[in-house]
Amino acid sequence: MLDINFIRENAELVKEAARKKRVVVDIDALLGLDEKRRNLIKEVDAFRAQQNAASEKIPQMTDEEREQTIAAMRDLKEELSQKEDTLKDTEDSYMRLMLLVPNIPDLSVPDGDSDADNAEVRAQGEKPQFGFQPKDHSALMQNLNLVDFERGAKVSGFRGYFLKGDAVLLSAALWQLAFELLARKGFTLHSAPALVRGITLVGTGWLPQGKDEVYKVEDDLYLAGTAEVSMMGMFEDEIIDGSMLPIKVAAFSPCYRSEAGSYGKDTKGLYRVHEFMKVEQVVLCRADHEESVRWHEELTKNAEEMLQALGLPYRVVVNCGADLGLGQVKKYDIETWIPSQKKYGETHSSSYFHDFQTRRLNIRYRDADGKLKFAHSLNNTMIATPRILISLLENYQQEDGSVLVPEVLRKWMGKERITKHET
RNA sequence: GGAGGAGUGGCCGAGUGGUUGAAGGCGCGGCUCUCGAAAAGCCGUAUACGGGAAACCGUAUCGUGAGUUCGAAUCUCACCUCCUCCGCCA
Numbered sequence A: 001m002l003d004i005n006f007i008r009e010n011a012e013l014v015k016e017a018a019r020k021k022r023v024v025v026d027i028d029a030l031l032g033l034d035e036k037r038r039n040l041i042k043e044v045d046a047f048r049a050q051q052n053a054a055s056e057k058i059p060q061m062t063d064e065e066r067e068q069t070i071a072a073m074r075d076l077k078e079e080l081s082q083k084e085d086t087l088k089d090t091e092d093s094y095m096r097l098m099l100l101v102p103n104i105p106d107l108s109v110p111d112g113d114s115d116a117d118n119a120e121v122r123a124q125g126e127k128p129q130f131g132f133q134p135k136d137h138s139a140l141m142q143n144l145n146l147v148d149f150e151r152g153a154k155v156s157g158f159r160g161y162f163l164k165g166d167a168v169l170l171s172a173a174l175w176q177l178a179f180e181l182l183a184r185k186g187f188t189l190h191s192a193p194a195l196v197r198g199i200t201l202v203g204t205g206w207l208p209q210g211k212d213e214v215y216k217v218e219d220d221l222y223l224a225g226t227a228e229v230s231m232m233g234m235f236e237d238e239i240i241d242g243s244m245l246p247i248k249v250a251a252f253s254p255c256y257r258s259e260a261g262s263y264g265k266d267t268k269g270l271y272r273v274h275e276f277m278k279v280e281q282v283v284l285c286r287a288d289h290e291e292s293v294r295w296h297e298e299l300t301k302n303a304e305e306m307l308q309a310l311g312l313p314y315r316v317v318v319n320c321g322a323d324l325g326l327g328q329v330k331k332y333d334i335e336t337w338i339p340s341q342k343k344y345g346e347t348h349s350s351s352y353f354h355d356f357q358t359r360r361l362n363i364r365y366r367d368a369d370g371k372l373k374f375a376h377s378l379n380n381t382m383i384a385t386p387r388i389l390i391s392l393l394e395n396y397q398q399e400d401g402s403v404l405v406p407e408v409l410r411k412w413m414g415k416e417r418i419t420k421h422e423t
Numbered sequence B: 001g002g003a004g005g006a007g008u009g010g011c012c013g014a015g016u017g018g019u020u021g022a023a024g025g026c027g028c029g030g031c032u033c034u035c036g037a038a039a040a041g042c043c044g045u046a047u048a049c050g051g052g053a054a055a056c057c058g059u060a061u062c063g064u065g066a067g068u069u070c071g072a073a074u075c076u077c078a079c080c081u082c083c084u085c086c087g088c089c090a
Helices: A004-009 A011-021 A027-061 A063-098 A137-145 A149-158 A166-184 A198-204 A227-233 A289-310 A356-361 A387-395 A409-413
Strands: A117-126 A188-191 A193-196 A220-224 A239-241 A249-255 A275-285 A314-318 A330-338 A343-352 A365-367 A372-374 A376-385
Touching: A004 A011, A004 A027, A011 A027, A027 A063, A117 A289, A166 A188, A166 A249, A166 A275, A166 A289, A166 A376, A166 A387, A166 A409, A193 A198, A193 A227, A198 A227, A198 A356, A227 A275, A227 A356, A227 A376, A275 A289, A275 A330, A289 A314, A289 A330, A289 A343, A289 A376, A289 A409, A314 A343, A330 A387, A343 A365, A343 A387, A356 A376, A376 A387, A376 A409
Parallel strands: A188 A249, A239 A365
Antiparallel strands: A117 A314, A193 A220, A249 A275, A275 A376, A314 A330, A330 A343, A343 A376, A365 A372
8 A cells, every 4th residue: 555645746656657557546536535535534523622622521510501511512423423424435435445556666667568578687597408309297297197187176176286296295395495595594484374364465465456366265264375465464563673674584385376367378287276385485674665675686586596506497577567466566577497388487476565565564663763664575486386396397307208306406305316106 | 162251552550431542560761860880869751644834733542343422441232362161173
């Protein structure tokens, strides 16, 4: 959420931000409601001041005076409660619109209509040259008995899957590597809930506009698409000691995405699934743009280091306006090379929000000068399984259909090659 | 799931309808005293919104929401959270 004072003073900038993000929101209507709301507040406050002044005197009054005053206050009360109702309605409409106002994208964010307009920033790693026809991950995994899609769908429905055998060990090894790298960098490890309250999703900017993409279960509970949600919710309504910043957390959780709107997309394989596991990086830092930028680059670099350690070719793209979330100021996607498709596929998403999320969640800290400020928030994927297995298995596949295990993972895998096992 | 108990400021804790944003204490900040410190004393210490150049003024906030009342931390209802005991359970 943006500061209403900022919107009022920079209406054109906010409209341009909405345009760049391809978000439809009526800023003029919002400003109209804001003015109406503030006028009503003034009126209601004046009524209440009158009421409070009378209440203060009533105990000292003579019986006659008291009766008169109480009668007068009774009339005033009726008028007041009407105004209060109008104010409440106005504030509801105002808040509904406020929640749809996007954050301002950074100047370095390219204009564009879809992810096709994202711009490559850098590419790393050498793409493998195969002396044979490389298989895609589905074929590779089915041959090695690492996955069961048919029975996955039987049990879990469309996009359901079971991982098996070494694919499970490989996933666990990747989580281990992620934990190890992040712990070494001073991140506090968390296992985070995926089951979250609606208010937490509103606070992180996933709701209300994205409600089709989130699974809802009973009791106003939802299944979060990322641990960013619960890790941000963890600090909701808290005042953080400024000396504790930056707070760096690594959060492991299952993640759920309904993928509404992607019905026809990536229907085969493990690329787009409803349920997956992720180690996420989340940072809360001082409310300072330079600080946010510094951590954004840092979080991006952390994920790159992981991919470099795994020996996977990747590239970093800067996402265009239309491909930014409501609260994001800037985002880099990291895309990892998928040999069978001869293209890069998104495996990581690194973004910063300034105080967009913390304003909604009321996460503040006391600065050195004693002032309360909304912290800045950022997050990035460290590793998401099973999607990363696609690149990993395809890049490391051998002519005989086996797959080499990257050096760094061998200590957890206990083997250097994945070969076929029965059942 | 059943039966009890409790939610007040950074913390502890008083307060059962009328100048209570809230006693007292702790903590924190400033000052006095001191060569310095400790101790002691004095003063000050919430947040949000609205108005104002500012001083400051107004409003709201005692788990959350709704209600009763001229007036609610205090009364009523619903919900949430925590604690104790019983049951169940990975």
